[in-house]
Amino acid sequence: MKVQHRWDLFCHVVDNLGDIGVTWRLARQLAAEHQQQVRLFLDDFKAFAHIAPQVQLRAAEQNLAGVQIVPWARQAQATPGDVVVEMFGCHLSDAFIAQIGKASPQPVWLNLEHLSAEKWVDLHHLKPSPQSGGLMKYFYYPGFTDKSGGLLRESNLISQRDNWQMQPSAKRIALRALGLPPPPDHALTVLLFSYARQRLDGWLHTMAASERPVALWVCPGPVMTAINTWLDMTLQTGQITSRGSLSIYALPYIPQQRFDELLWAADVCIVRGEDSFVRAQWAAKPFVWHIYPQEDSAHDRKLDAFLDLYLNEADSELRDTVVHFWTAWNRGLDLAPAWLEFVSSLPALQRHALKWSRSLQTQADLASQLVDEVQQLASNRPSLAPAR
Template identity: 45%
Template sequence: MPTNSSCLTQHHWDIFCTVVDNYGDIGVTWRLAKQLVAEYNIPINLWVDDLLSFSHILPKLDINKAQQSFFGVNIFQWNNPLDIEFKSGEVVIEAFACELPSQVKGQIEQLHHHSDTHAPTWLNLEYLSAEDWVDGCHGLPSSQPNGVTKWFYFPGFSAKTGGLICERDLFNQRDEWQADPKHKLALFKQLGLQGINAQDTVISVFSYETEALTALCHLWQASPTPVHALIPKGRSLNSIQSLLPCAIEDLIPGQQFIIGSLTLHILPMTDQNGFDRLLWSCDFNIVRGEDSFLRAQWAAKPFIWHIYPQEDDYHLVKLQAFIQIYCDNLAPEIATTWSEVNLAFNQGNTNAVVMHWQHLLSVNLPLMQHAIKWPINALNDADLASRLVQFVNNS
């Protein structure tokens, strides 16, 4: 007897993403979607609730279009309730504990109880964390009230976790880029940034608000050599409004402001490939969230991670967990200096961040060497997409 075609799963994966904090969640899911298509030839339907924020990292996206395709990924406007027909694929991923639409959960349940079909694998892709407990929670099943099993997939730094997002050829591309200074100078010119010489210190800034950034800018003003801070319009600028001659909303990408030895450059928004190249081109990167945090590590440059503040300072627990594994093979004086800079920046401790930044300059070379070795160690033989595909095949 022929099977009811409406109950058959399609040969694609569905990923649902609720955009939080503008770029973080969608940044991760967009990278994963592109990689699954490019490297595993898996058709991906990406459902996103906020196309406007998404368009900041995918400038060609039409925010008024309900369905469109880029890099082989089918992008759908996720309205609630869904106003586009949904046909479940082989895998359904809810990114970062977003709530799946009732139509989707209903279809998963229907397929689960239909004897002639293979029900889709339902995954909750969690946030990245370096905490120890992730090892024990990755891959655990959760039985839902409707009898369906949902699996928890935790990215992480150990072999027992779901791994880290990293495209197959990324490190080769980075090494070729960094081998010749003409690449970074061409990028700066393309971004409309003027007056940057190859030997100048260039720092990218993509942080939340903190007085620690204000303190560092004052320190950079008195530097004996030129310092360029590259800052996009957004939350970082709220911390240095006092240094600007106009309101933040009046700033234009490409503008620059010279304050002593420091030149502030206003960056245009860029796509993800452009952001990667920006991180590769700077001497130091200050990043936030999850996607930028990981890309700063892959850039093989020293960085500060400004983690999203949480109640009872729980974000500092997450920061300390990462510091512990990042500094595992570092000499004590270098580990202490880098750790203290990160802690001071996250605590908004202006005096401490200035003092430890000055110490950081004296250990820059070994810190740089560590930053170059770290990506290979952190990848732990297999990236997140590879482990994810294997997990689905085994589930």
């Protein structure tokens, strides 16, 4: 039987939406699917409001989707719960760490790390790290293998996706609800959620000149600058414009609970970071991962490690197609030749995406694994009490 614990998740937003994006998805799942009591300490409510518009920016405390949300600074007066999770190595205040040290029984303390397909992840997952004052912190690594901590996946996600895909009207209704004009008949639909990128001209020209109409849905963010330069105008949120066969639509922010529908509705997804990268895989769509750039080219190793896994069972033609386009995207090269190759392989890429998604589904999801691990770590400590 699952014990109900009091969880404290700590999220420091470094940049972008991924820190709160992953944390919010995990928090909601812990509360809704595992009946855990979740409190989320957060330092950037404006970033949060992009993906959860109902959030109040200045509330001292609020409850959303069964999660208690409090400003970061409140940790100074807070008593730790049964489980403390630092998201992505964000640092807790000394005052809160002192409270962890004083708590009896001591909370299970974890650092949930960034996602990587690199092999070392399996070796480091759940390793303890002794802290000063006799405290112990465990490192939790998400990942793609059975020895890693898994990927976030809601229990009904795949059935929801399949039901949605099977209803011919679902796409039309969703697009309307998302404020998207219906794309022209037989159009190729492309969702663009990437980092800033130069040299989009060749790609945009190629789409504008293609026989098949293309609808490009652009999420808010810095990539819009290069698109506006090419368009020679400033496309406002909610506005659409066309050049030849290409229509470009500037999307508003979409609540996280509806973000999947954009991926499900698109034929090709260009995603980034961690959460949208994982969601594109659950959407089972041909996709491109714009990886978060890191120092010392660490992102190249991460990208290669994922491609090795993702393409392990692909034939050499498909492998080349994916590698060419992903490399061109991530290295800032001209995209036109690799795009044409990619688009002409879409049926095979689609089959591959579905096969990959099915293979990932055999893994236990991250939240379930985390709850089980915490329960085990907690029960190895003689006196950790369930929530009162």
